[in-house]
Amino acid sequence: QKEVEQDPGPLSVPEGAIVSLNCTYSNSAFQYFMWYRQYSRKGPELLMYTYSSGNKEDGRFTAQVDKSSKYISLFIRDSQPSDSATYLCAMSDNQGGKLIFGQGTELSVKP
Amino acid sequence: GAVVSQHPSRVICKSGTSVKIECRSLDFQATTMFWYRQFPKQSLMLMATSNEGSKATYEQGVEKDKFLINHASLTLSTLTVTSAHPEDSSFYICSAGQGARETQYFGPGTRLLVL
Numbered sequence: 001q002k003e004v005e006q007d008p009g010p011l012s013v014p015e016g017a018i019v020s021l022n023c024t025y026s027n028s029a030f031q032y033f034m035w036y037r038q039y040s041r042k043g044p045e046l047l048m049y050t051y052s053s054g055n056k057e058d059g060r061f062t063a064q065v066d067k068s069s070k071y072i073s074l075f076i077r078d079s080q081p082s083d084s085a086t087y088l089c090a091m092s093d094n095q096g097g098k099l100i101f102g103q104g105t106e107l108s109v110k111p
Numbered sequence: 112g113a114v115v116s117q118h119p120s121r122v123i124c125k126s127g128t129s130v131k132i133e134c135r136s137l138d139f140q141a142t143t144m145f146w147y148r149q150f151p152k153q154s155l156m157l158m159a160t161s162n163e164g165s166k167a168t169y170e171q172g173v174e175k176d177k178f179l180i181n182h183a184s185l186t187l188s189t190l191t192v193t194s195a196h197p198e199d200s201s202f203y204i205c206s207a208g209q210g211a212r213e214t215q216y217f218g219p220g221t222r223l224l225v226l
Binding site for chain 1: 115117145152153154155157160202204214215216217218219220222
């Protein structure tokens, strides 16, 4: 079993839809949770960072962490074609330490 | 956000040659940098952790004599793929931590193709 599980998709939605991306994990020591967006042939770009459980909102993006269920989510409201990319969840058990990545979910937003 | 650069962005080389990839933190000092490899349609796999002024820490299964890492300053780490072979062809990405913040910022990646 992988430490971090993420459905690779692909996920295709119409423009304007609400997108829900999820990851599950097995290591209860993880405390730092991140979502990265990666466009084709580019490096990952940090979207959201959350410490421990709770919600965090930034514009159209909302990150949720449920440590009791070992489950994290990223919601994208009013999705745009420019949101089409691969979304990677990542997590760590210590500050500035090694990140464990999910496989990434490929998202396509159709105009 | 913090900016991390990589050079070159793409390199094609013959089998048996060595290739050096540079990773720079442009607007902050990074005591720790990380090197990842990513194959098509797969996630990032950590290769090694690079600490300024000390030896790199390699992940299990990564040959330290093949992937030489040097972290000469707080803004520069280099990865040298020695005697590259076609199976080393991949997308190599570095990241750097920004001081006390618990996040990593990634470079744009270097695409290596070994013929």
